[in-house]
Amino acid sequence: MKELSLNILDIAKNSVKAKAENILIELTETDETLTLTIRDDGCGMSEETVQNVMNPFYTTRTTRNVGMGIPLLKLAAEQTGGNIRITSVCEKDSPENHGTTVTAVFFKNHLDFTPLGDVISTVTVLIQGSPDIDWQFVHRLNGDSVELNTKELREILGDVPLDNYEVIKWIEDFLKEAYESVS
Amino acid sequence: MKSLAELAAIREKMKDKVVLREGSGEIRVVVGMATCGIAAGARPVLNAFVEEVGKAGLADKVTVSQTGCIGVCQYEPVVEIFEADKEKVTYIKMTPEKAAEVVEKHLKGGKAIQEYTISNAIS
Numbered sequence: 001m002k003e004l005s006l007n008i009l010d011i012a013k014n015s016v017k018a019k020a021e022n023i024l025i026e027l028t029e030t031d032e033t034l035t036l037t038i039r040d041d042g043c044g045m046s047e048e049t050v051q052n053v054m055n056p057f058y059t060t061r062t063t064r065n066v067g068m069g070i071p072l073l074k075l076a077a078e079q080t081g082g083n084i085r086i087t088s089v090c091e092k093d094s095p096e097n098h099g100t101t102v103t104a105v106f107f108k109n110h111l112d113f114t115p116l117g118d119v120i121s122t123v124t125v126l127i128q129g130s131p132d133i134d135w136q137f138v139h140r141l142n143g144d145s146v147e148l149n150t151k152e153l154r155e156i157l158g159d160v161p162l163d164n165y166e167v168i169k170w171i172e173d174f175l176k177e178a179y180e181s182v183s
Numbered sequence: 184m185k186s187l188a189e190l191a192a193i194r195e196k197m198k199d200k201v202v203l204r205e206g207s208g209e210i211r212v213v214v215g216m217a218t219c220g221i222a223a224g225a226r227p228v229l230n231a232f233v234e235e236v237g238k239a240g241l242a243d244k245v246t247v248s249q250t251g252c253i254g255v256c257q258y259e260p261v262v263e264i265f266e267a268d269k270e271k272v273t274y275i276k277m278t279p280e281k282a283a284e285v286v287e288k289h290l291k292g293g294k295a296i297q298e299y300t301i302s303n304a305i306s
Contacts, residue, residue, distance in 0.1 A: 001222055010221050017251075069218045118226075125226055128233055129216065129249040156190045160197045165237030167193060174185040 003117025004036070004106070007076055010069045011038050011102055012126050018042025018100065022134045023126075027119070029141040033082070034106045034116070041099040044090040053086065073104055080110035120175045123148065124168050131162035137175075144182040148175060210245045210290060211265040212236070217252035223259035224278070231279035232262070235286040245290055258301060264289065273301040 001007050008025060015023045020040035028035045045053070056071040074084045082105040091098040106113055123137050127150060134154075139146040148171065150162055160167065214220070214229045232247045253261045258275035262282070265271055272295045274285060281299055289295050297303050 006221050006226065009216075009226060010218050013216065067218055072218065072222075121226055121230060125216075125229055125249075128229070128247070152187075153190060156187050157194050160194050164193065164197070165233065165242050166196075167190070168233060169237070170185060170189055170193065177185055 001072055001076065001114065004034075004076060004114050005117040005119040005122040007069075007073045007114075008036065008038070008119065009122040009125060011073055012122075013129075014069060015040035015042050015100065016126075016130045016133065018044070020099065020133060022136070024136045024138070025123070025126075026137075027116075027139040027141075029108070029139075032108060034108050034113075036104045036106070037101065039099065039101040044094075044098040044100055045088040046090050046092075047088075050086050050088050054084075070102070073102070076114050077104040077106050079112040080107040082106045120172060120179070123175060124172050127171060128163045128168050142182050146175065146178040146182055148178075209267055212245060212247045212290070213250050213263045213265065214247070215251070215253045215259060215261040215263075216249040219252055219256035220259045220261065223256075225260040227279045228260045228262065228277045228282050231282035232286065235283050236290065239286055239291060241286070241290060255301065258304065261301075264295075274299045275301045275304055 001010070012023060012025060015038060018040060020042035022041050024037070024039045026035075026037040026039075028037075053070045054074060056068050070084075070086070077084045084102070084104040086100065086102050088100040089098045119139065123135070127135055133150075135148070135150045137146075137148045153162065153167070153171075157167065162168075212232050214225055214232065216225050216229065229247070229249060236242060236245045236247055253263065253273075255261060255275070260275075260277040262274045262277050262285070263271055264274070264285075272289070274281070274296075277299070281296075285296060285299070
C-alpha cells in the first residue's frame, strides 16, 4: 500500500464485514510515533482466528474472508520498528459485549515509515460505502484533534442518508477545514 | 467554517424528495474495494464516481456502491455497471479520469466505452 490511509480503509472494511454497528478509527501522533486503533462492535473472532489472521499463507488455505489486509498492516508497522496487536471478543462467547480492536504503532522517523496520505478520502469512502454504520473518527496531533462522529450528523440529518452526495461533500470539506486549523 | 446549519439545510432541501435513499437507482455502479482493489487505486476511482455522478445530477438514477474482490485482481481497479435489461459491463484498470469519462459517455450518454472493458482486454 502506498499510503497508511489505504491500510486503514482496508482494515476498517473487515469491521464492516463483521457486521459492526459502531466503528472507531483513532490516530494519535507524538513527535516519534503514530498509533492507529480501529475498534468495532462486530461479531469478533475466536482466539485461533486472531492468531491466524496474522499469517497470510496459513490462513488463506483454511479460512475464507481472511486475507492479506492484516499482514500488510503488520508489515507496514514492523518495518518502522513498531508492532501490531489484535484483541477480539467473539459474539458466541459474549453476546452482550463483543468486537475487535486492532492497534498498530508506527515509528514516524523511520526510513520505512509509509506516509499517512489522504485520510479524509478514506473516511468519506468508508461512510459512503456503509452509511448505516456509526463512524467515529479521531485524529490527535499537534496537541489538538480532528474529530467526526456520524451519530451527531445523523441527529441533524434525520432521514437523509449519510451517503447523500451533498452530505459526503460536507464531511469532506468539514475534515479539510478541521485539518487546516490544527496544522 | 463548515457548520451543522448547512447539514440542516441539506435536510430541508431533501424533504420534498420522494426518494430519500440513494439506492433506488436504475443503474448500479459497483467498485471493487477489497485489498487488491484498494492497493491498485480503487479509492480515487470510487471518489471520482461519487463526485461525477453527484455533479451530473444523476444521483436519483445512479447508485455508486462498493463490493469486495470481484475475482480478477490482475485487472483492478475493476468497476461493474449493472442496468436493468442490459448486460453487465465490466470496466478494468480504471482511473479517476476514465471514471469521469464513463459517467459522461456511459451513464449519461447510454453508450459503454468498449476500449476500457474486460471483453476488450481478453478478446
